[in-house]
Amino acid sequence: MCRIAAITFDLDGTLLDSAHGVMVALNIALADEGLPQFDGPTVRGWIGDGPDATIRQALKACGNPAVDPLRMRRRFDAATLASPRDQGRAYEGIPELLRKLAGRYPMAVVTNKPTPLARAVLDAAGLLGWFAAVHGADTPEQRKPAPWLLQHAAARLGLTPPSLLMVGDGDADLKAAAAAGCRAAWVSWGYGAAPADPTVGRLDAPLQLLAHLQTIHQELQGDSSCPPEADRPSPSSSSRSAVATLRQPAT
Numbered sequence: 001m002c003r004i005a006a007i008t009f010d011l012d013g014t015l016l017d018s019a020h021g022v023m024v025a026l027n028i029a030l031a032d033e034g035l036p037q038f039d040g041p042t043v044r045g046w047i048g049d050g051p052d053a054t055i056r057q058a059l060k061a062c063g064n065p066a067v068d069p070l071r072m073r074r075r076f077d078a079a080t081l082a083s084p085r086d087q088g089r090a091y092e093g094i095p096e097l098l099r100k101l102a103g104r105y106p107m108a109v110v111t112n113k114p115t116p117l118a119r120a121v122l123d124a125a126g127l128l129g130w131f132a133a134v135h136g137a138d139t140p141e142q143r144k145p146a147p148w149l150l151q152h153a154a155a156r157l158g159l160t161p162p163s164l165l166m167v168g169d170g171d172a173d174l175k176a177a178a179a180a181g182c183r184a185a186w187v188s189w190g191y192g193a194a195p196a197d198p199t200v201g202r203l204d205a206p207l208q209l210l211a212h213l214q215t216i217h218q219e220l221q222g223d224s225s226c227p228p229e230a231d232r233p234s235p236s237s238s239s240r241s242a243v244a245t246l247r248q249p250a251t
């Protein structure tokens with residue numbers, strides 16, 4: 001395995017506690033169709049595979065009424081974009097973690113939320129400026145657990161997937177990392193269940209990522225299976241300038 005050269009973060013349940021915002025947007029879409037509302041704990045269990053999957057789960061729980069899921073999705077998106085500030089706030093410790101990592105690692109977001117929604121909620125939460133790129137699932141094939149978003153994130157940074165560390169709370173995050181050949185760390189403060197695989201790193205608080213990175217680097221010292229720096233792709237000039245021009249959010 002290679003040294004970690006960049007970090008990718010899942011969004012919902014990892015950077016942002018967004019369950020309440022997703023519940024509100026979903027309930028607006030359901031109300032428009034004359035369908036019942038769902039509470040926070042129920043909706044929380046439907047987050048992680050993107051809004052189409054959340055809507056599908058809600059419709060299933062309503063007994064699969066004959067409504068147009070695309071119309072519901074448009075309503076869901078409009079409700080999210082109308083009040084992105086209400087869509088969730090950063091978990092405690094996340095802004096401090098990002099501040100400490102900035103300048104040491106390029107960072108990107110890899111989420112099953114579509115990109116416009118992801119950018120809007122990250123911006124409203126004051127986090128967008130820390131990231132070199134936001135990779136949202138804009139088509140069903142891109143969705144985690146497919147490796148596409150991680151492969152794309154690595155390419156945008158001029159890296160290969162084995163030099164990424166994917167940090168996420170869900171099964172889809174860990175499976176996408178495995179499919180792309182990235183390392184993964186699971187966060188326990190989000191919406192997903194603990195992974196069965198004991199080799200996946202576990203973080204119980206955001207700042208634990210710093211010690212986790214140090215452990216990985218220590219383990220790699222003397223690992224000859226990793227090619228020397230000069231043989232590895234270096235970040236492309238476009239990704240370097242993307243990182244260099246990141247604005248520092250006023251937190």
Ligand SMILES: O=C(O)COP(=O)(O)O
Nearest residue numbers: 011012048049050112113
């Ligand atoms: O389900 C969603 O909307 C997005 O989920 P993710 O940010 O955990 O990938």
